[in-house]
Amino acid sequence: MVYRHSWVAGGASIALAFYGLNRLLSPTVEGPQWQLVVLAGLSLGALITWAAVSYRLATIWVIALNAAALFLAAV
Numbered sequence: 001m002v003y004r005h006s007w008v009a010g011g012a013s014i015a016l017a018f019y020g021l022n023r024l025l026s027p028t029v030e031g032p033q034w035q036l037v038v039l040a041g042l043s044l045g046a047l048i049t050w051a052a053v054s055y056r057l058a059t060i061w062v063i064a065l066n067a068a069a070l071f072l073a074a075v
Contacts, residue, residue: 014042044069 018035025034048069052062 041073044073 018038021034021038027033045066048065049062052065057065
């Protein structure tokens with residue numbers, strides 16, 4: 001029961017973040033829409049975290065992997 005409420009709260013927070021970003025970010029003339037970029041980053045972060053946790057890596061390594069992927073994506 002607890003996990004179900006956590007998923008609902010997580011989904012609601014992501015929806016609220018998208019609503020807030022909709023007012024902040026404007027659409028671009030060329031290139032992909034910002035919604036696709038944000039969803040791709042969210043999916044990549046979730047995939048990296050899931051894989052690292054399934055290999056039972058320490059929390060610091062999970063954070064380091066996500067930070068490295070964020071750095072590579074930003075550069």
